[in-house]
Amino acid sequence: xxxxxxxxxxxxxxxxxxxxxxxxxxxxxxxxxxxxxxxxxxxxxxxxxxxxxxxxxxxxxxxxxxxxxxxxxxxxxxxxxxxxxxxxxxxxxxxxxxxxxxxxxxxxxxxxxxxxxxxxxxxxxxxxxxxxxxxxxxxxxxxxxxxxxxxxxxxxxxxxxxxxxxxxxxxxxxxxxxxxxxxxxxxxxxxxxxxxxxxxxxxxxxxxxxxxxxxxxxxxxxxxxxxxxxxxxxxxxxxxxxxxxxxxxxxxxxxxxxxxxxxxxxxxxxxxxxxxxxxxxxxxxxxx
Amino acid sequence: xxxxxxxxxxxxxxxxxxxxxxxxxxxxxxxxxxxxxxxxxxxxxxxxxxxxxxxxxxxxxxxxxxxxxxxxxxxxxxxxxxxxxxxxxxxxxxxxxxxxxxxxxxxxxxxxxxxxxxxxxxxxxxxxxxxxxxxxxxxxxxxxxxxxxxxxxxxxxxxxxxxxxxxxxxxxxxxxxxxxxxxxxxxxxxxxxxxxxxxxxxxxxxxxxxxxxxxxxxxxxxxxxxxxxxxxxxxxxxxxxxxxxxxxxxxxxxxxxxxxxxxxxxxxxxxxxxxxxxxxxxxxxxxxxxxxxxxxxxxxxxxxxxxxxxxxxxxxxxxxxxxxxx
Numbered sequence: 378x379x380x381x382x383x384x385x386x387x388x389x390x391x392x393x394x395x396x397x398x399x400x401x402x403x404x405x406x407x408x409x410x411x412x413x414x415x416x417x418x419x420x421x422x423x424x425x426x427x428x429x430x431x432x433x434x435x436x437x438x439x440x441x442x443x444x445x446x447x448x449x450x451x452x453x454x455x456x457x458x459x460x461x462x463x464x465x466x467x468x469x470x471x472x473x474x475x476x477x478x479x480x481x482x483x484x485x486x487x488x489x490x491x492x493x494x495x496x497x498x499x500x501x502x503x504x505x506x507x508x509x510x511x512x513x514x515x516x517x518x519x520x521x522x523x524x525x526x527x528x529x530x531x532x533x534x535x536x537x538x539x540x541x542x543x544x545x546x547x548x549x550x551x552x553x554x555x556x557x558x559x560x561x562x563x564x565x566x567x568x569x570x571x572x573x574x575x576x577x578x579x580x581x582x583x584x585x586x587x588x589x590x591x592x593x594x595x596x597x598x599x600x601x602x603x604x605x606x607x608x609x610x611x612x613x614x615x616x617x618x619x620x621x622x623x624x625x626x627x628x629x630x631x632x633x634x635x636x637x638x639x640x641x642x643x644x645x646x647x648x649x650x651x652x653x654x655x656x657x658x659x660x661x662x663x664x665x
Numbered sequence: 666x667x668x669x670x671x672x673x674x675x676x677x678x679x680x681x682x683x684x685x686x687x688x689x690x691x692x693x694x695x696x697x698x699x700x701x702x703x704x705x706x707x708x709x710x711x712x713x714x715x716x717x718x719x720x721x722x723x724x725x726x727x728x729x730x731x732x733x734x735x736x737x738x739x740x741x742x743x744x745x746x747x748x749x750x751x752x753x754x755x756x757x758x759x760x761x762x763x764x765x766x767x768x769x770x771x772x773x774x775x776x777x778x779x780x781x782x783x784x785x786x787x788x789x790x791x792x793x794x795x796x797x798x799x800x801x802x803x804x805x806x807x808x809x810x811x812x813x814x815x816x817x818x819x820x821x822x823x824x825x826x827x828x829x830x831x832x833x834x835x836x837x838x839x840x841x842x843x844x845x846x847x848x849x850x851x852x853x854x855x856x857x858x859x860x861x862x863x864x865x866x867x868x869x870x871x872x873x874x875x876x877x878x879x880x881x882x883x884x885x886x887x888x889x890x891x892x893x894x895x896x897x898x899x900x901x902x903x904x905x906x907x908x909x910x911x912x913x914x915x916x917x918x919x920x921x922x923x924x925x926x927x928x929x930x931x932x933x934x935x936x937x938x939x940x941x942x943x944x945x946x947x948x949x950x951x952x953x954x955x956x957x958x959x960x961x962x963x964x965x966x967x968x969x970x971x972x973x974x975x976x977x978x979x980x981x982x983x984x985x986x987x988x989x990x991x
Contacts, residue, residue: 400782407793411799414812414853430819432824435825476706483700487703488697495704508913513718513719513961516721536709596802596803596806598805599916613805616807616810617810632810636810651798
């Protein structure tokens with residue numbers, strides 16, 4: 378709290394006038410609303426089939442059925458789908474981080490004719506509705522026989538992402554030019570400058586980029602749904618249709634259990650990495 | 666005035682001056698090629714994965730291509746005319762605009778409100794920030810499952826809460842309620858915008874607010890005349906990106922539909938029949954690739970037009986402190 382010598386400055390402004398306790402209560406209520414769905418998911422995952430049919434639904438099941446979590450792995454080939462998701466997400470995130478770093482570096486440090494208009498064009502594609510290209514891309518890839526393979530992700534990864542390139546570019550712009558000038562005088566080509574100097578200092582941005590792209594593919598539903606067959610598809614798609622009993626009725630409790638496993642990696646990544654993340658947005662995006 | 670052409674060199678014998686100039690010219694030629702080399706992933710990627718599909722969709726929109734057969738022909742503007750005459754087009758467009766007009770302002774405003782709350786000096790602010798932000802990173806499939814569960818007739822939390830008050834088991838996942846389920850599901854993810862607003866808020870020096878307050882402004886006036894204008898670029902960004910996203914929504918309505926699985930476009934309740942759901946159905950249920958492509962291009966133009974409008978309006982309400990000339 379900024380202390381100033383003049384009494385007027387000590388007057389609390391705006392929300393500061395509400396008592397701290399009031400703010401905490403408000404935060405707690407809001408937090409409960411936001412966390413509510415997670416809680417309900419968890420309690421449903423622990424319910425037996427009988428509990429599911431009971432009305433009104435209990436807030437906490439009388440008998441905890443941990444077996445649902447086991448079933449989540451067995452009814453649907455969870456491990457296989459998870460592996461697919463993991464392979465796709467890792468491949469894509471590594472490729473796109475690398476390609477976006479290259480592009481970002483080019484815009485940040487190199488000179489070229491038409492650099493400014495090209496940069497503006499790249500930024501404007503950020504506003505391009507992604508949906509507009511995905512269905513035509515599907516048609517084109519179908520004619521090229523790339524459907525039901527992992528090649529689309531490789532190609533997308535190599536093509537760089539305007540958003541991530543922008544992120545890298547903003548970050549690289551903050552690095553003092555003396556570093557690269559010294560290297561040039563030593564005879565270094567820009568390839569080496571990029572690889573040996575700029576990349577190592579941009580670890581936070583690299584981590585941010587990897588996380589964003591990894592969780593993006595992990596959670597992506599529409600692309601694997603379109604581009605992959607039911608066998609080769611990712612967890613995202615398998616989760617939405619998998620868990621049914623022999624009659625075809627959805628097993629709500631197992632669906633809930635499976636969902637928990639599905640989102641757990643994302644939650645863990647975010648809990649640990651949110652420091653990088655929020656700082657990344659603050660320092661590279663919003664200030665001048 | 667850079668070092669290579671500084672006045673000092675003119676004193677030296679002509680030979681050295683020549684070398685300095687040549688080195689500079691050589692350098693700039695070198696880096697232009699290098700520049701293009703470095704950004705080649707984007708150029709190739711943008712061409713192949715963005716421009717070509719766009720143009721392809723444009724061409725197909727003038728045909729009656731059905732996705733598989735080889736006998737198709739150009740039918741000129743027939744698709745576009747049919748789209749304009751089809752009641753479904755206008756209906757789905759109106760649902761989408763309604764969805765956009767409801768979710769975007771509420772998301773931005775509520776996100777800002779939460780950001781203000783989190784900008785206070787309280788303990789565990791980081792903990793609450795994580796809680797509010799987390800829903801926006803949860804995979805879409807899981808979000809749909811969670812909210813479908815809450816609004817489920819038999820096992821849902823909402824009916825569990827209402828039951829003690831004597832309410833019967835209401836089926837929420839049908840018209841007209843399911844539209845509100847969609848909206849609530851969307852708003853649950855407003856944490857993403859909140860983080861951006863928070864970053865913007867923290868960029869405003871508190872001395873400005875205190876100075877205004879010393880001059881006699883009350884809390885609301887400080888907010889309206891100091892905080893809000895300085896935040897307007899950030900809010901503008903959120904509105905634009907929020908709108909563009911909202912107008913393209915179609916996965917959530919599909920996931921909320923009665924039967925599991927995305928091919929069940931037909932089971933999407935009418936109140937959730939958004940424009941892109943319509944498009945998706947044209948492609949994969951009706952096999953009308955030409956028609957669907959035309960619908961895509963129309964959506965593209967609509968998004969461009971609305972974005973342009975908002976950009977124009979920004980002159981009236983967005984305040985830039987520094988004219989960024991970068």
